[in-house]
Amino acid sequence: MGTCVITGAGSGIGKATAIKLSECGYFDSFALVGRNQSDLEATRDSMGAHASNVRIFNIDLSYPERIPEVVSAIVEQMGHIECLLNIAGYTDPTPLLATSLESFELTYKVNVFAPFMFMRECVKYMKQRGGKILNVASTAGMTPRPGWLSYASSKAALISMSDTLTAELSEYGIMVYCVSPGRCATKLRRRLAPEEDPSTIMQPEDVAEVICRLVNPSEACLDGQNIVIRKVIKK
Amino acid sequence: MYTLLLLSGGVGTRMQNAVPKQYLLLAGKPVIMHILERVDQIDSISDMVIVCAPEYESHIKQMLQQYGVVKPVRFAPAGATRQQSVFNGLRLVESEDVILHESARPFVKVEDFERLIGASHRNATFGTSIPFTVVKGHERFEGLLTRSELVNVQLPQKFETRLLKEAHKKAIEEGREFTEDGSMIFHYFPDTYVEICEGMDYDIKLTTRIDMLAGEQIYDDVFRRRK
Numbered sequence: 001m002g003t004c005v006i007t008g009a010g011s012g013i014g015k016a017t018a019i020k021l022s023e024c025g026y027f028d029s030f031a032l033v034g035r036n037q038s039d040l041e042a043t044r045d046s047m048g049a050h051a052s053n054v055r056i057f058n059i060d061l062s063y064p065e066r067i068p069e070v071v072s073a074i075v076e077q078m079g080h081i082e083c084l085l086n087i088a089g090y091t092d093p094t095p096l097l098a099t100s101l102e103s104f105e106l107t108y109k110v111n112v113f114a115p116f117m118f119m120r121e122c123v124k125y126m127k128q129r130g131g132k133i134l135n136v137a138s139t140a141g142m143t144p145r146p147g148w149l150s151y152a153s154s155k156a157a158l159i160s161m162s163d164t165l166t167a168e169l170s171e172y173g174i175m176v177y178c179v180s181p182g183r184c185a186t187k188l189r190r191r192l193a194p195e196e197d198p199s200t201i202m203q204p205e206d207v208a209e210v211i212c213r214l215v216n217p218s219e220a221c222l223d224g225q226n227i228v229i230r231k232v233i234k235k
Numbered sequence: 236m237y238t239l240l241l242l243s244g245g246v247g248t249r250m251q252n253a254v255p256k257q258y259l260l261l262a263g264k265p266v267i268m269h270i271l272e273r274v275d276q277i278d279s280i281s282d283m284v285i286v287c288a289p290e291y292e293s294h295i296k297q298m299l300q301q302y303g304v305v306k307p308v309r310f311a312p313a314g315a316t317r318q319q320s321v322f323n324g325l326r327l328v329e330s331e332d333v334i335l336h337e338s339a340r341p342f343v344k345v346e347d348f349e350r351l352i353g354a355s356h357r358n359a360t361f362g363t364s365i366p367f368t369v370v371k372g373h374e375r376f377e378g379l380l381t382r383s384e385l386v387n388v389q390l391p392q393k394f395e396t397r398l399l400k401e402a403h404k405k406a407i408e409e410g411r412e413f414t415e416d417g418s419m420i421f422h423y424f425p426d427t428y429v430e431i432c433e434g435m436d437y438d439i440k441l442t443t444r445i446d447m448l449a450g451e452q453i454y455d456d457v458f459r460r461r462k
Contacts, residue, residue, distance in 0.1 A: 124303040128276065168263045170459040224461060 002131075003029040003053075003078045004215070005071075007061065007118060008088030010039030012186035013136060015046075016204035017085060017211050022047035022054075024212050027083060029053040031074045034088065035060045053078065061088050061114040062106055071121035082131045083215055084122045086115035086158075089136065091151040093192050104150045111154035116161065123169060130173025132215050132223075135162045136207075137180045139228060140192075148192065155180070159226045166224035175223035177214045181207045182230040202231035236281040237352065237393065238330040239274050243267055243287040243295075243338040244313025244320045256441050257338040258294065262454040266441060267295065268302050269341035275304045276345055279352055280334065282307040286314075286324040318412055318419075322403045328396050332357065335416055336391040342437045342453050343391060351393055354430050360392035360417045361434035388415050389434040398424060 004021060008014030009032035018032060030051050032040045040056045047054055055077055059070050075081065090110035092103045115135055122133070140148055141155025162178035169176060183189060184207055185198035210229050214222055243257050257267040264272075274280055283306055285295060292310045299308055311323040321335065334351070336343070351359060365385045371378035399416060402423045406413060413419040417429050437457045441450055 127272075127303070164263075166461065167459065170461045171262075173460060175461075 001028040002082030003080060004083040005031040005074060005081055006085045007033040009043050010034035010036045013204045013207045014087035015043045016208035018043050019046050020208040020212050022051035025050040026217055029078050031055055031057055031078060033057045033059060061110045064109055064113040064117045067117035068121050075125050081122050081125050084118055084133045086118055086135045089188055091188050091191055093148045093151060095147045096149055099149055107150035107154050112157045115158060126174055127172040132175050134177040134211060134214060137178055139180045139182045177223050179227045179229050206231050236330050237279055237332045237334050238328045239280050239283040239334050240324040240328060241283060241285045241336050241338055242320055243285055245339060261341060261450050265298055266341050267338040268298055270338060271304055272302055273345050275306050277348055281330060284309050284311055284324045284327045286311045286320045288313050316412060321416060325400050331396055332393060333396045334391050334393045339441045340390055340438055342457060347435060351391055351432060354432050356428045356430040357395050358420055358427055359430035359432055361389040362386040362431040363434035386431055388417060389438050392417055
């Protein structure tokens with residue numbers, strides 16, 4: 001038992017993962033990190049019996065420089081960190097000629113700089129006892145996506161960071177996982193594909209199911225690779 | 236309790252690199268941090284003294300902070316010789332026993348330090364047998380040595396602080412230079428039992444560029460848990 005930090009816990013895959021994990025019993029403490037207080041409270045209220053200690057940490061990840069303070073607060077209030085799930089994501093899908101520097105920067109702040117800062121700060125505490133880190137990337141980070149420049153390249157960065165850190169953190173007994181979901185019915189997906197019927201694609205709960213399997217303490221073979229999550233949809 | 240005295244005064248000329256080898260990256264981490272991070276986990280070591288060129292002190296302090304090392308660390312200036320560096324560091328050692336190590340030997344596990352600390356005798360070193368033939372001589376053979384009687388002395392070592400300080404004072408008085416401290420203790424206090432613990436084949440000293448390349452493989456094999 002221990003503490004699991006979940007970013008983007010207020011909606012989508014983050015919320016579904018928090019709820020699913022609270023039913024698994026791998027962790028008894030959860031730090032729910034996100035921007036919207038009421039969304040995080042709704043997640044907390046939906047969590048299962050194993051979540052005996054759930055705390056909410058409000059932060060807008062477009063200010064990654066504030067993350068050290070949040071991680072310090074998590075350790076202060078919860079004692080230690082065993083698992084970090086970088087799930088929060090942002091997208092503003094535009095083609096190259098329509099992409100502003102501000103938009104590109106914002107995407108990288110949330111999708112790259114924030115996971116980097118969370119990993120750096122959490123590893124300071126995790127390296128004495130080991131643990132698990134899981135980054136949620138995207139299939140967009142593996143294949144060309146015209147019109148999704150900032151999002152796709154930011155997810156490619158996250159895939160690469162996961163790969164590097166798998167080797168770099170191995171001595172500490174910290175395992176780094178990376179998953180790349182395909183089309184998944186989240187708010188973010190709605191921005192990327194507004195015309196799509198969400199009921200026809202993979203649901204956040206499907207991704208959460210895979211994440212739970214990976215962060216199961218007995219799982220010891222699937223770190224260090226970009227695991228693509230796609231669901232066969234019955235038509 | 237023990238103090239770690241870490242020799243880190245090398246300037247890296249044999250590495251043909253402007254940056255001394257202890258600050259180069261090995262497996263993605265500065266060489267010196269490999270030992271400092273592991274020693275930080277050992278309860279019976281209370282503090283550390285790092286002997287280095289003064290211009291690197293702030294750099295090391297920054298790394299200690301970045302890597303979250305919590306044990307108290309003090310700094311002593313490197314001397315002109317290895318022996319002078321040890322002596323400079325010893326002046327800051329207050330514990331009754333000292334562990335002597337050098338940052339250019341990053342491949343020592345926490346368990347290895349604990350095995351040294353747990354050795355039966357108070358003064359002890361790691362050592363390995365010599366797998367090659369060594370003779371006396373420079374440009375020609377001048378004498379034979381019996382391989383089975385020789386030991387390759389490896390760091391880390393542990394010593395009674397008072398005894399080691401005294402040996403150094405005697406060496407200074409006599410103007411003698413020793414390249415290793417177990418030999419110094421043995422010379423001045425021949426009745427003292429300096430134990431030799433079975434050393435580790437992976438505990439190499441990084442000296443040349445080839446050592447750095449080999450070091451990556453050693454790290455991978457010995458320390459990286461993911462196989």
